[in-house]
Amino acid sequence: MKQKTMLAAELSWTEFEEHMKGDDVIVIPVGMLEEHGPQNPLGTDTAIAGYCAAMIGERAGALSAPVFPYGYGPEGKKFPGQVSLSPQLLRKILYAYGVSYAKHGARRILFVNGHGGNAGILRMAAADLWASHGVLCAATEWWLLVPQFKPEWPCNDHGGLYETSCMLAIRPDLVDMENARDPVPDTILSENIRAGYTVTYRGEPFFAALDDFALGRAGNFGAPPQGANAKLGADVLEAYIDYNAGLIREMRKVDLKK
Template sequence: MKSYLLLFTVILFSGVAGAQQLPARWDELVASDFSQALQKSSKTCILPIGILEKHGPHSPIGTDLIHVREWAARAVKAEYAVVFPDYFYGQINEARHQPGTFALPSKVIWELLEATCDEIARNGFDKIVILNGHGGNPEFIRFFMQSLLNKRHNYAVYFYQPQNDKEFTDQYLKMHQSDPQNDQHAGEGETSTLLYYRPDLMRMDRAASQSGANQHRLNLPNVYTPIWWYAAYPNHYAGEGAKASNQLGKFTTDHEIASFVSALKAIKADTVTLQLQKEYFDKVDSLNK
């Protein structure tokens, strides 16, 4: 009887251990599993970057962060990679007049991103994939990445930049209710995404309580000025969040997850980027020999 009990206990516990999957989140891994995570991810770490800023009167301040984290979490179920913990340090100077905005000085966000990439690499990753959710970040991210060529790095940073997919866009526009040109921030598209991922956080009854229309308060031909966004959208709201739907959210997120998964597969299999980077730095170094 005792031996049966022992056998039963062994089976039960091995069943539990077998059912335990290797977590994708860096912060959920145990240190003794880290080398397995490195191997399974092909030394690839996703760095989802969000921001803390107002998203209309109805969607959470962490909308972009929540979005990229949900996106990454679902993608790595199909294609394993390690996902770096919450990162919400980016360019958001244009929303400092709104409550809840967290805008660190430019020097700090630059140094933090560089130090973060260096630390990810020091832990054994040689591929870092930036999955960005915030519209005010791409110029900063691209300039940061271009600057990585200024000194030798033994890791590569990849920036996921989805290209226009005609079939998806045609169907998206059919489902979309509001003016797509003006749907830029906390509008129908983004609100639908959050409504699908985290309906519990949405305050949809407030979505129409402010205007997300372009105010056209500054009209200078062919001229850029940093106040352009505030001039157009003083409520830091661009679009009509009230027209969002769960169906549009599901349609968008299914597509964004699938398309990120295929990029992730390509990055994990990629050997050329690091090889060319090494060749490039070797040539740079050979100039002063």
């Protein structure tokens, strides 16, 4: 007998139609294919985004779409296995993804983003969806959101302590901790500008479009991955999932007819 599911890809078109008559929310996860240090798989961001979206959908009673596994990432291009779309193409794809659902009843979309390079582009696609179809869009990132209400978890790494812990929580079979390496030191770009986990001026992060600036040979940077553990990853992701389930419940209260 067919099990009840909130995964859109596992519904028939009739089940999808029926669900959307009673709810107008879709959760869309977006990932990336790129290095995450020698201990993590290339699809780390995709795995985390897909997992979180499914859990958020389950908890909020909303459908979650299949994870889009590609993103934009200029900084890891020297590493084998990376696939990066151009910012323009990614914006168009995410917009098309949203439009497809909007045509069949979605009025509210939550993008669950697993990769930093996607963040600005996702917000542009969200603005496009609002402008053309009146879709209320939100986009969140676990590593930016969680430290806002859990300062004890700064989530300040790429393939380091926090991201590796998340992978140990959801796909321990894909993590080889024996390959975990120390992060490379920050690159000094000027007297006061350093590039590491982020680019900073006088210690404060700012956006800079730079290629291959700090990844070094191992590919992880920020908090060292050696202390990664599944408990930490599960706690971090739970905080993120819980916030987003609440966000969806609140988004449903917004009157979009006005």
